[in-house]
Amino acid sequence: MIRLSLLQFRAQVVSAVITMVVYAAVLAATGPHLASMYTADGVGCHGGCHGGAAADYFTGSLIRTPYLVLYLLSVGIILLAPAVIGLFWGAPLIARELETGTDALAWNQSVTRTRWLAVKLTTGVVTAMAVTEALCLMQSWWAAPIGRAVGDGASGTVLAQGRFTQLVFDTHGVTPLGYAAFAFTLGVTAGAVIRRTIPAMAVTLAIFAALQVAMPLWIRPNLAPADHTVLSVASLGGVAEAQSGPGGTSFTLTALSVPGQPGAWLLSSGPVNAAGQATSSTPAACTSVGTAGSGVGGKESSNGPVPGAPSFVGCLASHSIRETITYQPASRYWRFQATETGIYLALALVLAGYCFRRLSRHLS
Amino acid sequence: MNAVITASGLGKRYRRTWALRDCTLTIPDGHVIGLVGPNGAGKTTLLRLATGMLTPTRGTITVLGARPAAGPAQLARVGFVAQDTPVYARMTVADHLRLGAWLNPGWDGTLARQRIGQLGLDPKQRAGSLSGGQRAQLALTLALAKRPELLILDEPVAALDPLARREFLQGLMEAVAGHGLSVVLSSHLVADLERVCDYLIVLVASQVRVAGDAGELLASHHRLSGPRRAPGTMPAGQEVITESHTDKQSNLLVRTDGPVLDPAWTVKPVSLEDLVLAYMSRAASQTPTARPQLGVVS
Numbered sequence: 001m002i003r004l005s006l007l008q009f010r011a012q013v014v015s016a017v018i019t020m021v022v023y024a025a026v027l028a029a030t031g032p033h034l035a036s037m038y039t040a041d042g043v044g045c046h047g048g049c050h051g052g053a054a055a056d057y058f059t060g061s062l063i064r065t066p067y068l069v070l071y072l073l074s075v076g077i078i079l080l081a082p083a084v085i086g087l088f089w090g091a092p093l094i095a096r097e098l099e100t101g102t103d104a105l106a107w108n109q110s111v112t113r114t115r116w117l118a119v120k121l122t123t124g125v126v127t128a129m130a131v132t133e134a135l136c137l138m139q140s141w142w143a144a145p146i147g148r149a150v151g152d153g154a155s156g157t158v159l160a161q162g163r164f165t166q167l168v169f170d171t172h173g174v175t176p177l178g179y180a181a182f183a184f185t186l187g188v189t190a191g192a193v194i195r196r197t198i199p200a201m202a203v204t205l206a207i208f209a210a211l212q213v214a215m216p217l218w219i220r221p222n223l224a225p226a227d228h229t230v231l232s233v234a235s236l237g238g239v240a241e242a243q244s245g246p247g248g249t250s251f252t253l254t255a256l257s258v259p260g261q262p263g264a265w266l267l268s269s270g271p272v273n274a275a276g277q278a279t280s281s282t283p284a285a286c287t288s289v290g291t292a293g294s295g296v297g298g299k300e301s302s303n304g305p306v307p308g309a310p311s312f313v314g315c316l317a318s319h320s321i322r323e324t325i326t327y328q329p330a331s332r333y334w335r336f337q338a339t340e341t342g343i344y345l346a347l348a349l350v351l352a353g354y355c356f357r358r359l360s361r362h363l364s
Numbered sequence: 365m366n367a368v369i370t371a372s373g374l375g376k377r378y379r380r381t382w383a384l385r386d387c388t389l390t391i392p393d394g395h396v397i398g399l400v401g402p403n404g405a406g407k408t409t410l411l412r413l414a415t416g417m418l419t420p421t422r423g424t425i426t427v428l429g430a431r432p433a434a435g436p437a438q439l440a441r442v443g444f445v446a447q448d449t450p451v452y453a454r455m456t457v458a459d460h461l462r463l464g465a466w467l468n469p470g471w472d473g474t475l476a477r478q479r480i481g482q483l484g485l486d487p488k489q490r491a492g493s494l495s496g497g498q499r500a501q502l503a504l505t506l507a508l509a510k511r512p513e514l515l516i517l518d519e520p521v522a523a524l525d526p527l528a529r530r531e532f533l534q535g536l537m538e539a540v541a542g543h544g545l546s547v548v549l550s551s552h553l554v555a556d557l558e559r560v561c562d563y564l565i566v567l568v569a570s571q572v573r574v575a576g577d578a579g580e581l582l583a584s585h586h587r588l589s590g591p592r593r594a595p596g597t598m599p600a601g602q603e604v605i606t607e608s609h610t611d612k613q614s615n616l617l618v619r620t621d622g623p624v625l626d627p628a629w630t631v632k633p634v635s636l637e638d639l640v641l642a643y644m645s646r647a648a649s650q651t652p653t654a655r656p657q658l659g660v661v662s
Contacts, residue, residue, distance in 0.1 A: 003466050007459060008452075100453070104446030105503070108415055109467035110439045110510065361419060 038145030090187020164265030178344030263330030373423035398561030443512035453492030497528025
C-alpha cells in the first residue's frame with residue numbers, strides 16, 4: 001500500500017521537488033551577497049555591538065534593492081505552501097476517487113479502507129510537513145542577516161519586523177509544520193464530505209485562510225496570559241501621538257515598542273490618568289502644546305520629545321499621564337510556537353479521525 | 365449448494381429516497397448469475413452493498429458467509445468490477461498490474477500478464493487513453509488476477525460496442541471455466557445475460573420477481589395463444605405471468621411445471637428475453653406470495 005501511495009503521489013512529489021530546487025537555487029544565488037551587504041554595513045560586528053542605527057540603515061537600504069521583493073516572495077511562498085498543499089494534494093485525495101469512480105477499484109483490493117486512508121494520510125502529511133519545513137529552513141538561512149539586524153534593533157520597515165509579527169512568526173520555527181499537516185487533512189476531509197474536488201478545494205481555501213487570519217488577530221494573543229506594565233510616557237522609546245476634537249481636547253498615545261523588553265510582542269497600549277484609568281481627554285494645560293505645530297492632527301515621533309521645544313508628551317508626563325502596555329515578552333516565543341503548532345496538529349488529528357470514521361461507515 | 369450472497373430485509377436509503385428497500389434474496393454459488401431489472405430496480409445498490417462499498421440502512425447482507433469488506437481476507441475473496449469499469453486514467457496498464465500485485469496477497473501475476481498479452485494492450489499505455497472495451501478488459505483483469513471466489517460485475521458491458529461486449533463476455537467465460545469462480549453480473553440487457561448466465565434473477569423495485577436456473581425457467585414457461593379466454597379461468601398449476609386479449613383471441617405467458625394439455629392452445633416456447641420482459645412488466649401486486657419461487661435456495 002505504501003508503494004501504491006508513493007506511485008500515486010509521484011506527480012505531487014515531482015512538483016514539490018521542482019519548487020524546492022528553484023527556491024533553493026534563487027536563495028543560494030543571492031544569499032551570500034545579502035550576507036556580505038550585512039557585514040559591509042557594519043552591523044555584523046560580534047560581541048557587545050548594539051548598532052541600532054547601523055541595523056536600521058541596513059534594513060532601510062534593502063528596501064531599495066530587489067531583496068525586498070525577494071524577501072516578500074520567499075516568505076509568501078512559505079505562507080502559501082500549506083494552502084497549496086491542502087488544495088492540490090489534500091482535497092483530491094478522496095474526492096477525486098469518488099468523482100472518477102476509482103474508489104470501487106481502490107477499495108476492492110485486499111486492503112481495508114482504513115489501511116488505505118492511514119497510508120495515504122501519512123504519506124501526504126509527512127511530505128507536506130517536510131516540504132514546508134524545508135522551505136522554512138532555506139528561507140531562515142537566507143534571511144539570517146535580516147534577522148540579526150532586527151535583533152540589533154532595526155525597526156520601522158517591512159524588512160525589520162519582530163519575531164512575533166505574522167510575517168515572521170508564521171514562516172519560522174515549527175508553526176509551518178502544524179499549518180502543513182492541518183491544511184492537508186483539512187483538504188482530505190473537505191473532499192470526503194463534499195465528494196467533489198473543486199468545491200472541496202474552495203472550502204479548504206476558505207477555511208484555511210479564515211483560520212490563518214483569525215489566529216494571529218484573535219487567538220494567538222490569548223495563548224498565554226499577557227503581561228502588563230504602566231510606564232511614564234517620557235520613558236517610551238517611540239510613540240504615535242495624535243490630538244483631535246475642538247481645540248485638541250482629546251488625544252491618543254500609542255507605544256511603538258515595549259521599553260526594556262526587546263523583541264516583545266506589543267499587544268495594546270494607551271494612556272491612563274493618575275488614578276490608573278484609561279483616558280483620552282487632554283489635560284487643559286496641554287491643549288496649547290501642539291504635536292506637530294497645529295492643534296489638530298497627528299505625527300509619529302520615534303525620537304521622543306524634541307529637546308528644548310515645548311513637547312506634548314512632556315506636558316502629558318508632567319500632568320501624571322502614564323502609558324499602560326499589554327505585551328508578551330520575547331522569552332515566550334518558543335512557548336507560543338509550540339502551543340500554536342500543537343493546536344494545528346490537534347485539529348489535524350481530529351479531522352483525520354473524522355475521515356476514518358466517515359470512510360468506514362458512511363461514505364458512498 | 366451454498367449461497368454466495370444472502371440478503372434479508374436489506375434496505376439502503378439516500379436522504380429520503382430508498383435506493384433499495386426490503387430486499388430479500390439468496391444467490392447460490394457455482395453459477396454465473398445474471399441480475400436483471402429495469403433502471404432504478406436497485407441492482408447497483410445491491411451489488412455495492414455486497415462489496416461493502418455501501419453499508420445497509422436496514423437489514424443484513426452476507427457475502428460468502430461474512431460481512432462485506434469485513435477485512436483484508438474477505439476483500440481478497442470478492443472481486444468487483446464497478447459500473448463504467450473505472451481505472452486510474454493517469455496510470456499505465458503496467459502500473460495497474462503493479463497496484464494489483466502490491467495490494468493482493470493472492471495476486472496471480474502470470475494470469476494478469478497473459479490476459480494483457482492476449483488483449484494486445486501496451487503495458488506502457490496510460491489507462492486514460494484506452495478504448496472503452498480495453499478499459500473494461502483491464503478492470504476485469506485486475507478483478508480476476510486477485511483470484512476471488514466471487515466476482516461481482518455491475519453493468520460491465522453497458523457502455524461497450526457489440527464487438528467489445530462479446531470479447532469481454534468471452535474473456536469472462538474463459539476465466540470462469542478456468543477458475544471455477546461464482547459470478548454475479550448485472551445488466552438491463554437480457555441479450556448479454558443470455559450468452560453467459562446459467563442462473564437468472566429478475567429484480568424489479570427491490571423485489572425478486574423470479575429467480576432460477578436459466579434452463580429450468582425456459583422449460584417451465586410457455587407462450588399460449590388461442591380463442592379468447594376470460595382471465596382467471598386457467599387451471600391450477602398454470603400461473604399466468606402476462607396476458608393480452610383481443611375480442612377473439614387470448615395471448616398468455618404462463619408458468620407451469622407440467623405440460624399444457626388443453627388442445628385449444630397453441631403452445632410455443634419463450635425466449636429468455638420474453639420471459640424477463642414479462643416479469644419486468646408484470647405489476648408488483650400480481651407477484652404470488654403463496655407459491656415458492658422456482659429455484660430459490662432456502
